[in-house]
Amino acid sequence: MSETHFLDGFLNPKSVAFYGANNKGSSLAAIQIMNLIKSNYDGNIYPIHLKLDSVMGYKAYKSIAELPEIPELVVIVLSAKLVPQIFEECGEKGVRRIIVISGGFRELIGSRKNTLTKELNAISNKYNMRFIGPNCLGVFNNWYGTNQENLAFNTSIWEHIKKGNFSIASQSGTLSSHIWFDPESVDLGLSKSISVGNEANIDLVDCIEYFKDDKDTSVIGLYVEELKRGKKFMELASEITKKKPIIAIYVGGSEAGNRALKSHTGSLAGNAKIFDAIFKETGIIQTDYVQEFLDIALILSRGIFPKGNRLGIITNSGGPGAMAANNAEKKGLIVPELSESLQTQLMEILPLNASARNPVDCAFDMNLPYFYITLPEILMKSGEIDMIIQYGVVGFQDVLDDYLKYEKIAKHADFHHQPAEVMDSLAQKLLQPTMKNSEKYSIPILYVNPMSFTSPWSKRLRKNGALLFKLWDRPVNALAKVCEYVDYKNRSKKT
Amino acid sequence: MSETHFLDGFLNPKSVAFYGANNKGSSLAAIQIMNLIKSNYDGNIYPIHLKLDSVMGYKAYKSIAELPEIPELVVIVLSAKLVPQIFEECGEKGVRRIIVISGGFRELIGSRKNTLTKELNAISNKYNMRFIGPNCLGVFNNWYGTNQENLAFNTSIWEHIKKGNFSIASQSGTLSSHIWFDPESVDLGLSKSISVGNEANIDLVDCIEYFKDDKDTSVIGLYVEELKRGKKFMELASEITKKKPIIAIYVGGSEAGNRALKSHTGSLAGNAKIFDAIFKETGIIQTDYVQEFLDIALILSRGIFPKGNRLGIITNSGGPGAMAANNAEKKGLIVPELSESLQTQLMEILPLNASARNPVDCAFDMNLPYFYITLPEILMKSGEIDMIIQYGVVGFQDVLDDYLKYEKIAKHADFHHQPAEVMDSLAQKLLQPTMKNSEKYSIPILYVNPMSFTSPWSKRLRKNGALLFKLWDRPVNALAKVCEYVDYKNRSKKT
Numbered sequence: 001m002s003e004t005h006f007l008d009g010f011l012n013p014k015s016v017a018f019y020g021a022n023n024k025g026s027s028l029a030a031i032q033i034m035n036l037i038k039s040n041y042d043g044n045i046y047p048i049h050l051k052l053d054s055v056m057g058y059k060a061y062k063s064i065a066e067l068p069e070i071p072e073l074v075v076i077v078l079s080a081k082l083v084p085q086i087f088e089e090c091g092e093k094g095v096r097r098i099i100v101i102s103g104g105f106r107e108l109i110g111s112r113k114n115t116l117t118k119e120l121n122a123i124s125n126k127y128n129m130r131f132i133g134p135n136c137l138g139v140f141n142n143w144y145g146t147n148q149e150n151l152a153f154n155t156s157i158w159e160h161i162k163k164g165n166f167s168i169a170s171q172s173g174t175l176s177s178h179i180w181f182d183p184e185s186v187d188l189g190l191s192k193s194i195s196v197g198n199e200a201n202i203d204l205v206d207c208i209e210y211f212k213d214d215k216d217t218s219v220i221g222l223y224v225e226e227l228k229r230g231k232k233f234m235e236l237a238s239e240i241t242k243k244k245p246i247i248a249i250y251v252g253g254s255e256a257g258n259r260a261l262k263s264h265t266g267s268l269a270g271n272a273k274i275f276d277a278i279f280k281e282t283g284i285i286q287t288d289y290v291q292e293f294l295d296i297a298l299i300l301s302r303g304i305f306p307k308g309n310r311l312g313i314i315t316n317s318g319g320p321g322a323m324a325a326n327n328a329e330k331k332g333l334i335v336p337e338l339s340e341s342l343q344t345q346l347m348e349i350l351p352l353n354a355s356a357r358n359p360v361d362c363a364f365d366m367n368l369p370y371f372y373i374t375l376p377e378i379l380m381k382s383g384e385i386d387m388i389i390q391y392g393v394v395g396f397q398d399v400l401d402d403y404l405k406y407e408k409i410a411k412h413a414d415f416h417h418q419p420a421e422v423m424d425s426l427a428q429k430l431l432q433p434t435m436k437n438s439e440k441y442s443i444p445i446l447y448v449n450p451m452s453f454t455s456p457w458s459k460r461l462r463k464n465g466a467l468l469f470k471l472w473d474r475p476v477n478a479l480a481k482v483c484e485y486v487d488y489k490n491r492s493k494k495t
Numbered sequence: 496m497s498e499t500h501f502l503d504g505f506l507n508p509k510s511v512a513f514y515g516a517n518n519k520g521s522s523l524a525a526i527q528i529m530n531l532i533k534s535n536y537d538g539n540i541y542p543i544h545l546k547l548d549s550v551m552g553y554k555a556y557k558s559i560a561e562l563p564e565i566p567e568l569v570v571i572v573l574s575a576k577l578v579p580q581i582f583e584e585c586g587e588k589g590v591r592r593i594i595v596i597s598g599g600f601r602e603l604i605g606s607r608k609n610t611l612t613k614e615l616n617a618i619s620n621k622y623n624m625r626f627i628g629p630n631c632l633g634v635f636n637n638w639y640g641t642n643q644e645n646l647a648f649n650t651s652i653w654e655h656i657k658k659g660n661f662s663i664a665s666q667s668g669t670l671s672s673h674i675w676f677d678p679e680s681v682d683l684g685l686s687k688s689i690s691v692g693n694e695a696n697i698d699l700v701d702c703i704e705y706f707k708d709d710k711d712t713s714v715i716g717l718y719v720e721e722l723k724r725g726k727k728f729m730e731l732a733s734e735i736t737k738k739k740p741i742i743a744i745y746v747g748g749s750e751a752g753n754r755a756l757k758s759h760t761g762s763l764a765g766n767a768k769i770f771d772a773i774f775k776e777t778g779i780i781q782t783d784y785v786q787e788f789l790d791i792a793l794i795l796s797r798g799i800f801p802k803g804n805r806l807g808i809i810t811n812s813g814g815p816g817a818m819a820a821n822n823a824e825k826k827g828l829i830v831p832e833l834s835e836s837l838q839t840q841l842m843e844i845l846p847l848n849a850s851a852r853n854p855v856d857c858a859f860d861m862n863l864p865y866f867y868i869t870l871p872e873i874l875m876k877s878g879e880i881d882m883i884i885q886y887g888v889v890g891f892q893d894v895l896d897d898y899l900k901y902e903k904i905a906k907h908a909d910f911h912h913q914p915a916e917v918m919d920s921l922a923q924k925l926l927q928p929t930m931k932n933s934e935k936y937s938i939p940i941l942y943v944n945p946m947s948f949t950s951p952w953s954k955r956l957r958k959n960g961a962l963l964f965k966l967w968d969r970p971v972n973a974l975a976k977v978c979e980y981v982d983y984k985n986r987s988k989k990t
Contacts, residue, residue, distance in 0.1 A: 034901075037904055288825070455676070
């Protein structure tokens, strides 16, 4: 379905021409080409340059007229004033899709009004072309071609991102491209990303219309500074959020925010209250924070939609349990006191100084199978909670391995280093039953290990599908917003 | 001054005896000893064990009576019911300080009330002893002995933490001990940490009284579930916050929070509103989040106390500037529009499509010396702002190095890998003038690089003293709370 949308061609071109590319590291167009090389793009690449014979190993052409084919996409990174002429040449050649990276379409030229944007639209209308930008950072499609790992159509992102079902459309190039560093620490997979820039021709509404029917997109993220087609946006968003969640960062409302926007995309953002109302009415999940934006996206991209807002907390330490419970209730989640019969059942396996009231605090009695498997299972079966956060899935063997680096300890300790296979197998044994129970009872579970996200045990947990966080603050905040969305969805189904 | 406080002996003992230690990895007492070994503790260690001849290479004793000296500190990790008898034996030996790690002092024994806590206090009074706990995780002193790196008196923390001026007292062992993993990513240095547990004998008030005059403590962090001596706490806190900031996480007020606390330290936490009022009146910085707790501590531990709440934002990208500005104003900071003359001065070096209004957005025109040195200097000199957040201090060479891993790129690129010395020298040249200006004009600057915190360029920035964050949300939130504290301090000076 989305294949018939005009944006699909921007994300799956079999050939691309680049205006402005050279071999320098400071060249934005060269960076776009290098991203294609990094992402193993297998289509044709045509640099266009007046003087160079080749760019990054690709034969360069003096003009688009000389290209042996009509490129399915043209990317322009040249001075704004040159762009109208390039548009004409592209139109003549038969080009249908252009991305204008270049900025400089807003400010005055001397004392005259800048009419470049208007000119671009006139030319693109004349030749039946569409364009993204200007003042954007390009596009990213992790599902380009086959499902091969590290194959993408990627002009904009510097790192290899794992494939996923989360797609972004953004009025900030940074949010669409530069929040993906450190992929080792990011479990959120990316599907598609579109930097819309000034939206002279293609806007956020086009993007959500495209994502609506895109089979590779289950969760949509937006960065919004302004809405050029507010009514259409609301209609579409209301329709989409019944099926796919939308998470949005909206910037505006504060004086400084609006001042920043006026320079950034030239928009005069509306009143924050109006946007709050729009998002609330259409069921869009709103956040001010990029980290929370990513956390919510991660949870939703795993298909986690808790059936209600009752949170069960399992912990091996009182403080984190108390902090998580306290924050959860502040954020509108319920941390119900468990029934007497359930408490009795739990206390049968918990030590005397434990608590089974919720938080379920095993008081550091670390019998691993009961901590990882039995306790969550009892809670999942109970029907008394809708989701679980479990604190304390610590890599004890990692800690012991650290101690064993000290000669004095290694010489006397009654414990030993465990081979990777043993630990792999342990992680699997402890995690897999709970992953299955989570699915069976439809009770999501989020884990917290205060150790490094890339520590050996954390990696093992993540490899077994655990949704892992380093501290308890972020998963609670993100779950609270996810539950608000689920509540909206349920209410909108009833009406 | 703090050397005369009775707590000083708990943090600087020349000898320690451990009840409950064996050579197993699951032994909490063994873990305490192994932490001492890791931290190169050079005092005497005396394991006490009925059967073993030695523990972790240290000669073990059958009873404390057999020890060749009176240990300056005794640590007990044995079943609660054994502890009174041990207290008696310690008293007989002449011991003055005990840490009781063991839990189990709250619950009923059969149907009888548990009187163990009362017994411990009676015995310790009889022998003029003081004790920390029960139900705690021990203490940490990064300034034990000489200033030698990796030398500490540390029974509680599993990792080597860099030395610093931030000290913690906590009713949660997790918060005092287990938020310090991943030290590569933590720029906050730690001075002292005390896990007070159930506070049967020594409480948070004792700790802040000790930290008040401790020359190694400039910033104090607290985790509070209850206050046993509320009036004394308020008196002391009011006195301390005039000189040293206190940051506190308070848990309580929500139903689930209180339920968690009742099981955790047995306290009935007060009304959250009362605690809000206590913290506000005494100038304590309050947060619900551990990450924010650490961020505020990091900023304050660098001696950053902005003169006012006017924030200057420098960015190379519109979105992050807009998000930071918007959030800053929501949190009570001012992002002032710069004066016309200052804008004119800035626009002389900025490109035409830049903005000098604040955020100062250089529109990705990355002339490094003017981005790192000149722009901040102009703002610092101006007198129009009190602090700066600078987004976009990205490691471009790291990105280029990544591209060069691809043969096709390496073969054709006009750029090259730069040796470590060249990059080290570049970072120094770009950062040092700004560090000096920051001091000269008393305008703190916080940096944001979206790349990994341990990426080569991030490490270089941090090595040059840059206060670095990965995203813009956290530094804005933390600065807003720091400014509230500065405002409190200024107001309290006037009265």
